[in-house]
Amino acid sequence: MKKILTLDTLYTILSFFGSLVILGIIWELVAIVTEHEIPGPASTWVVFKELIAEPFYDRGPNDKGIGNQLFSSVYRVFLGFGIGSLIAIPMGLAMGSSKFMMRLFNPIVQILRPVSPLAWFPLGLLAFQAAEGATVFIIAITSLWPTLINTSFGVSSIPEDHKNVGKAFGFSTWKYITKIMLPFALPHMITGLRLSIGVAWLVIVAGEMLSGGVGIGFFVWDSWNGLSLEKILIAILIIGTVGLILDKAFSAVQHAFAWENK
Structure with missing residues (x-):
């Protein structure tokens, strides 16, 4: 029986979450540079929770x-x-x-x-x-x-x-x-x-x-x-x-x- 979580799969998962972290950092920097005219991840998350409610x-x-x-x-x-x-x-x-x-x-x-x-x-x-x-x-x-x-x-x-x-x-x-x-x-x-x-x-x-x-x-x-x-x-x-x-x-x-x- 094959292993479900191989080293390659783990590497793929970690890479994916690493990409999300990088995206979040860039997004937050853009929000700061624009003085939050473009909303940051935190304020967007609040609205998202309202939408999925x-x-x-x-x-x-x-x-x-x-x-x-x-x-x-x-x-x-x-x-x-x-x-x-x-x-x-x-x-x-x-x-x-x-x-x-x-x-x-x-x-x-x-x-x-x-x-x-x-x-x-x-x-x-x-x-x-x-x-x-x-x-x-x-x-x-x-x-x-x-x-x-x-x-x-x-x-x-x-x-x-x-x-x-x-x-x-x-x-x-x-x-x-x-x-x-x-x-x-x-x-x-x-x-x-x-x-x-x-x-x-x-x-x-x-x-x-x-x-x-x-x-x-x-x-x-x-x-x-x-x-x-x-x-x-x-x-x-x-x-x-x-x-x-x-x-x-x-x-x-x-x-x-x-x-x-x-």
Whole structure:
């Protein structure tokens, strides 16, 4: 039976808490330099305890607990991310396996990929006639590119020997896809998904600031209007923490499917 707490695990835990200490010191120094115009950790902690005392209250459309705000954002992120992935994976497989498809669609990808999510938002409003739909739309349209590019790269880099094996055994198209293409491209695909979920979580804040209603992005904007810098700092820490958790989750999946572990 493997040890749960190895030396490497202990080192990782200590490094993590060391990073938090360094962050706290820098934060406190910034608060001192700005004469506490930017609140320090102590005053922010007081407000944080108030927020988590009742995280899921609901007193109307624009007055919800921090827990409700966060889960609304997570729901939108995974919805937009899922829609984007359903577009990106098949398209990436097609582009990677066909030079004609690559030449046909790559210019479109390179033109649309750098477009800011804020530029897509008015089109989303026009198409869906609702801020909720527009927010999900901009998450989907901006998060699909890393998955698409990494998937197409993974497929296009399949060695000729692998392809020749499929031909030698007379694999059908479906068998080639399931036995050769997908297994080889899967680590690249998961890397793309890991990058895409990071983009999706990054975009949600800007989208909710524009759309309003409920969500962690709206919470930041509403806190600014209410002149509560402590709440803004709390939201920043929550956004960063959730982003870290999502990245670690996809990193674990990526590690599980890495070729060296096979």
